[in-house]
Amino acid sequence: MSQSIEQPADGTTGRTPVRAVPTSADVARLAGVSRATVSYVLNNTSAVRISEPTRERVREAARELGYVPHAAARTLRAGHSRLVLLPTAHVPVGPLYSGFFNDLQWALRRLDYTVVQYGSVGLAAEDAARAWAELRPAAVVSMGEVEVTPGAVEILRRSGVKAVITVGTRAAEGTHSLVLDQPRVGEVAAEHLIATGRRRIGVVVPEEPGLGMFSGPRLDGARRAAEAAGATVVPLPLAYTEESAVALAARWPELGLDAVFGYNDEYAMLLMRALQDAGVDVPGDTAVIGADDLLLGRLLRPRLSTVHIDLIEGGELAALVDDAVNGTADATGRRPLLDSRVIVRESS
Amino acid sequence: MSQSIEQPADGTTGRTPVRAVPTSADVARLAGVSRATVSYVLNNTSAVRISEPTRERVREAARELGYVPHAAARTLRAGHSRLVLLPTAHVPVGPLYSGFFNDLQWALRRLDYTVVQYGSVGLAAEDAARAWAELRPAAVVSMGEVEVTPGAVEILRRSGVKAVITVGTRAAEGTHSLVLDQPRVGEVAAEHLIATGRRRIGVVVPEEPGLGMFSGPRLDGARRAAEAAGATVVPLPLAYTEESAVALAARWPELGLDAVFGYNDEYAMLLMRALQDAGVDVPGDTAVIGADDLLLGRLLRPRLSTVHIDLIEGGELAALVDDAVNGTADATGRRPLLDSRVIVRESS
DNA sequence: TTGAAAGCGATACCAA
DNA sequence: TTGGTATCGCTTTCAA
Secondary structure (H helix, E strand, O other): OOEEEEOOOOOOOOOOOOOOOOOOOHHHHHHHOHHHHHHHHHHHOOOOOOOOOHHHHHHHHHHHOOOOOOHHHHHHOOOOOOEEEEHHHOOOOHHHHHHHHHHHHHHHHHOEEEEEEOOOOOOOOOHHHHHHHHHHOOEEEEEOOOOHHHHHHHHHHHHOOOOOEEOOOOOOOOOOEHHHHHHHHHHHHHHHHOOOOOOOOHHHEOOOOOOOOHHHHHHHHHHHHHHHOOOOEEEEEEEHHHHHHHHHHHHHHHOOOOOEOOOHHHHHHHHHHHHHOOOOOOOOOEEEEEEEOHHHHOOOOOOOOOEEEEEEEEHHHHHHHHHHHHOOOOOOOOOOOEEEEEEEEOOO | OOOOOOOOOOOOOOOOOOOOOOOHHHHHHHHHOHHHHHHHHHHOOOOOOOHHHHHHHHHHHHHHHHHOOOHHHHHHOOOOOOOOOOOOOOOOOOOHHOOOOHHHHHHHOOOOOOOEEOOOOOOOHHHHHHHHOOOOEEEEEOOOOOOHHHHHHHHHHHHOEEEEEEEEEEEOOOOEEEEHHHHHHHHHHHHHHHHOOOOOEEEEEOOOOOOOOHHHHHHHHHHHHHHHHEEEEEEEEEOOHHHHHHHHHOOOHHHHOEEEOOHHHHHHHHHHHHHOOOOOOOOOOOOEEOOOOOOOHOOOOOOOEEEEEOOHHHHHHHHHHHHHHOOOOOOOOOOOOOEEEEEOOOOO
């Protein structure tokens, strides 16, 4: 196989002393004005009126020098940044999250924020908070992958972070919290299975770390629905490997289950295949339902039933972030943040 | 369904004038030393000897105040940051990339860099470059999702960015380029199909935007292999929807293909299911192979053959980034960056 | 061993 | 309408 590592053709890296980075003073000098004027022109400061010829000279000088303002200097002077920090742990998987992230970033950029994701794998909550705080972001928006402890919130607050927003399974103290109703996902799944005559329901609990924040509440929701109907729920630990699924399927007769909620479509697909290979008829012997409504679920036979989840829209969260930064956020206008509904196909 | 937006219980947001953020001057005051001493202690400056009691007083004061250094001020003073910017467009899909990203971030943090991902959807190359340049990162590492034009490189260079590194399908001018051999993926797939007696090979070309950087080279690689063996390659545009797959499968008889390379496992799974539903026997009538070696490919029947791709390790890329920033990167030590091999299962 | 002070780049007040 | 200048928080040289 071929491969290559290429270097810049010229010697611009390292050796050659890089041409000094242009500052607003350089722009001022070239345009023959003061630095203040440069600032006024480049920021379109409306409180000050600058003649059009001067404006043009300044802009031309900036263009010629390739001037780019220095965010750190601006931040220092302003006393605050326009940075919004999105901590991420495991890179969010699935079209649900990735679409959401793109929307959010786009909407925040329209509001003149600079959005960055900060990978925080392997950092304890408060170490992570200190790392974030060094950047003095205007806001931190946690999507529930990274734990935000009260101590972490305190660190951020004392560092001048205007808003801490958490989106997750439960409210985090001291933050603006958007609580996504994860139990509801398990509940609608269980209700559907019960309504179609099932009584002993297995609920997959992924063994992969980092999913506990979601799987626990979904299990609880299923339990709630089962108790209300006199049905039984059995937790089923499962790793995302073929071996684990085969092992679980092998125990199926002794478990005596007539239905299973697979946590999400991926785990459900994995388990369904293992069950079929073990001679279990789906949905005859056991009904199977997943969650997330992945396209792939329609490719198996029987087609996989699923719980469709509607997430809050990125644009709305962006507006909330802006309000929180400005201190104008309120608790009015509450609306559904997470809507769950069953899509019945062939596996249940 | 239930939902809620919660606010901080106390009135810390907006109204209450937030307690001033502690600076190193505050720490100095509390510890009864100068700001210089604080800096020495907190940065473990080895060139200066500070008595142990003093060090402890400073550290204690910092702890008590919840002091967190101000990255912008440090950057301004130092003349450079320790920021590494990873532009992302579409959130990287698949376990291959997400594992890689985590490794890279972890390794760079060990080298004392601050890594952030910058979502750059919907920004033209040079606008994006200006946005990145405002942050004055030490390095920009593009994973091929965002185009890095020569103009963009120039903007970054003039803003003092020490290293621009691109990982993608081809070298980008003026950057350290890691060229991943995408054609090789298509080539090994086609070679395998030809070796098993296939002669008319379809190659899926995803219609989704942003995948062109990968699909084109893979198609070219397949073409190369086919030409060498006197076989034929037919490009097959396909959107990632069930309808598109069904429509393509309906045209199958007139296409007269005896094999298809599905671009990756997801497209391959989608198409294989549509083919089966249309009465095409896999692999009897038509062989199918994907790429990426997803677990899900093993869940279909027949099990999906695939091209397994080994990506460069995050830790190695981190080392290269560090060398590039320090100007010590060289072109020696070339090694495979991307290795492709066929995993034959049942669909081919 | 510690302190005083200059200066990084951009902005906004106050004069002119 | 434009310019001079103090200031943000931190690091580092030079003096003490």
